Amino acid sequence: MKKVSCGFVIAIIGGVTLPQNVAAMHIAEGLLPFNWAAFWFAVALPFFAWGLYRLNKRNLDDLSFKPLVGLMAAVVFIISCLPIPVPFAGTCSHPCGTGISGILIGPAISVVITAAALLIQALFMAHGGLSTLGADIVSMGVMGSFTGFLTFRALRSVNVNMAVAAFMAGLFADWATYFMTSVELAAGIRGEAAFLPLFWKVLIAFIPTQLPIGVLEGAMTAGMVMLLYKKRPDLLIKMRVIKAREVAVIGAVLIAVTFLFSGVAPVEASKWTGVDEAVIEKIAKEQGREPKEPLVNMEQGDLPLFIFLIAGAVGGFAAGYYWRVLIAGKGLPICSGQDEPAPETSGKIRGS
Amino acid sequence: MLLLEYYATDHWLSRIDARIKLLVTMIILVMVLSYQGVGFQLLVAAISLTLIVSMKIPWRLFLLRFSEPFLIVLVVFLLKIFFSGHDPLFSFDILGFQITGYREGLAEGIAISSRIMAAISLMAVLVYATPFPELMAALSWLKVPRGFIEVLLYAYRYIFVLFEEAMVIYHAQKNRLGYANFRNRLSSFGILTGSLILKAFEQSQTLSTAMVQRGYDGNMPLFQSRPFRSSEIFLSCLVVTVMGILWGI
Numbered sequence: 001m002k003k004v005s006c007g008f009v010i011a012i013i014g015g016v017t018l019p020q021n022v023a024a025m026h027i028a029e030g031l032l033p034f035n036w037a038a039f040w041f042a043v044a045l046p047f048f049a050w051g052l053y054r055l056n057k058r059n060l061d062d063l064s065f066k067p068l069v070g071l072m073a074a075v076v077f078i079i080s081c082l083p084i085p086v087p088f089a090g091t092c093s094h095p096c097g098t099g100i101s102g103i104l105i106g107p108a109i110s111v112v113i114t115a116a117a118l119l120i121q122a123l124f125m126a127h128g129g130l131s132t133l134g135a136d137i138v139s140m141g142v143m144g145s146f147t148g149f150l151t152f153r154a155l156r157s158v159n160v161n162m163a164v165a166a167f168m169a170g171l172f173a174d175w176a177t178y179f180m181t182s183v184e185l186a187a188g189i190r191g192e193a194a195f196l197p198l199f200w201k202v203l204i205a206f207i208p209t210q211l212p213i214g215v216l217e218g219a220m221t222a223g224m225v226m227l228l229y230k231k232r233p234d235l236l237i238k239m240r241v242i243k244a245r246e247v248a249v250i251g252a253v254l255i256a257v258t259f260l261f262s263g264v265a266p267v268e269a270s271k272w273t274g275v276d277e278a279v280i281e282k283i284a285k286e287q288g289r290e291p292k293e294p295l296v297n298m299e300q301g302d303l304p305l306f307i308f309l310i311a312g313a314v315g316g317f318a319a320g321y322y323w324r325v326l327i328a329g330k331g332l333p334i335c336s337g338q339d340e341p342a343p344e345t346s347g348k349i350r351g352s
Numbered sequence: 353m354l355l356l357e358y359y360a361t362d363h364w365l366s367r368i369d370a371r372i373k374l375l376v377t378m379i380i381l382v383m384v385l386s387y388q389g390v391g392f393q394l395l396v397a398a399i400s401l402t403l404i405v406s407m408k409i410p411w412r413l414f415l416l417r418f419s420e421p422f423l424i425v426l427v428v429f430l431l432k433i434f435f436s437g438h439d440p441l442f443s444f445d446i447l448g449f450q451i452t453g454y455r456e457g458l459a460e461g462i463a464i465s466s467r468i469m470a471a472i473s474l475m476a477v478l479v480y481a482t483p484f485p486e487l488m489a490a491l492s493w494l495k496v497p498r499g500f501i502e503v504l505l506y507a508y509r510y511i512f513v514l515f516e517e518a519m520v521i522y523h524a525q526k527n528r529l530g531y532a533n534f535r536n537r538l539s540s541f542g543i544l545t546g547s548l549i550l551k552a553f554e555q556s557q558t559l560s561t562a563m564v565q566r567g568y569d570g571n572m573p574l575f576q577s578r579p580f581r582s583s584e585i586f587l588s589c590l591v592v593t594v595m596g597i598l599w600g601i
Contacts, residue, residue, distance in 0.1 A: 026420075028420070028425075028468050028472065029421065029475055030467040030470060030471025031468055032385070033386070034382060034386040052497050052499050052500060055503070056499050063564060063569075064560030064561075066499070066503065066506070067555075067560050067563070068552065068553065070502070070503045070505070070510065071506060071507070071552035071555055071556050073503055073504075073506070073507035074506070074507045074509075074510040074514050074552065075548050075549055075552050077507065077511055078518055078548065079545055082518070082541070082545075097545075112500060120507060120508060122475070123478075123479050123487070124479060125416075126420060126476065127420060129471060129475060130381065130475060131381055131385055189431070191436060192436075192456075193436050197435075198435065202431070205427070205431070216538065219538055220538070220541055220542045220545060222542075223538075223539065223542025223546060224542060227542070227547070228546060228550065
């Protein structure tokens with residue numbers, strides 16, 4: 001009889017129990033002993049303080065920034081609650097969402113966003129906990145956000161395609177989160193046992209769900225970034241994800257390509273006669289109807305130049321007048337507050 | 353979303369000041385985490401579960417809240433029993449493999465499981481007896497940075513709005529076979545989450561415009577707590593003292 005291999009039991013634990021757990025990235029309340037819980041709080045604190053400092057600083061310049069951070073926390077909360085199917089594991093899991101917030105808002109403020117989402121989840125859904133909040137902030141907020149941000153920026157700095165960079169950022173953010181969670185779990189529950197063997201066992205137990213979910217998170221991060229890039233590039237510029245120069249370069253390339261093709265087309269076209277000459281004029285000639293001079297000959301003098309000048313002036317004026325509609329999309333209503341629900345600031349309670 | 357909305361309005365614990373409930377919960381939580389053994393933790397879990405039952409929490413809500421911690425308890429228990437210790441307790445065969453459970457692992461597994469159960473039950477009591485704005489005001493009183501509390505308030509307020517938005521998009525996608533196969537699901541989910549981020553950007557602009565018109569200067573006013581009552585202070589001191597004595601035994 002063989003002695004049981006570690007892999008077999010891990011496969012049972014990881015394959016049977018963990019895949020059913022839809023919030024596996026959170027370390028449950030009470031799982032870590034007091035010393036480890038305090039240690040992870042101490043690790044998370046400087047990052048959290050830095051994030052708050054950055055948040056308050058940016059809020060001084062832009063009063064809409066704090067509401068934006070709050071809403072991003074709500075988005076991260078919802079993303080990490082929505083189940084998506086995991087191939088091979090035959091179950092559902094959910095992304096972390098910290099990679100995308102790290103890319104969009106910056107890693108330091110993303111730590112604050114993650115902390116807010118985690119605290120609400122810990123209080124109301126028992127995903128994570130108050131005592132394990134520090135550990136969860138380190139794994140999801142610090143590791144997820146910083147890995148996502150740094151991967152994205154590093155790949156973009158060597159001119160990797162934006163979708164590929166976003167995919168890799170999402171992928172590594174997710175895997176880094178689970179790597180750190182494994183470290184925290186193994187350190188917290190090992191007791192008298194050695195750290196490293198237990199760490200590998202926990203990491204292997206995560207693999208059935210977290211390898212594929214990382215790929216899915218990468219694909220979704222790429223999808224989100226590209227959607228924003230197509231629909232609202234101005235937002236990506238505002239959040240300093242891309243530079244205005246990049247949009248200008250892409251625009252210039254498109255214009256250059258248009259001019260290139262418009263230059264090549266007449267040369268190519270000159271080799272071929274058009275349908276007017278090849279068919280209509282030929283048949284007209286056969287019937288004795290020779291072509292006559294046009295009433296206004298556009299090919300003589302500076303008349304075409306003058307017409308193009310007028311068209312350019314009118315077009316430029318129209319484009320300049322409607323630039324907000326063209327560039328920024330839907331404008332903000334001047335007096336939109338009356339239909340907008342005010343944030344909850346009073347002591348109004350939830351009904352049971 | 354049901355988990356975010358429930359609050360036991362009629363229970364006597366709900367009438368106690370949120371700051372006192374938060375402080376007492378945190379002190380007992382530290383005791384639970386630092387206790388070397390099982391007895392104190394089982395006692396805390398039993399008291400907390402009794403209080404939850406007395407709040408008449410719906411069973412569905414209870415199971416929703418506790419299902420994840422139960423699974424984590426199971427995973428940790430299995431990891432400990434099969435991988436920790438040297439003294440074999442039991443052994444069985446599966447498909448020719450011999451699986452051994454260890455005595456020390458069982459003891460550690462029970463200790464960790466009881467700690468988790470005590471901690472999550474305790475937190476559940478706090479949350480079921482305290483409305484969110486009061487909890488935020490209590491955190492503010494404990495000198496948690498105001499910027500963070502404001503972010504929490506915005507997030508809590510807009511979770512419901514954005515979740516409703518997400519559900520509208522999800523149902524629209526589903527009705528158009530957006531989740532018919534795996535590739536479609538992935539694409540639809542990407543569009544859904546991207547749309548939520550776009551919505552968050554637009555909503556934050558609209559919200560700040562509306563708030564500035566109402567005098568917002570970058571700081572939100574918070575719920576004002578009433579003065580402490582002497583009976584609440586006495587009760588909290590009594591609870592902490594009794595629990596401290598039990599912890600020391």
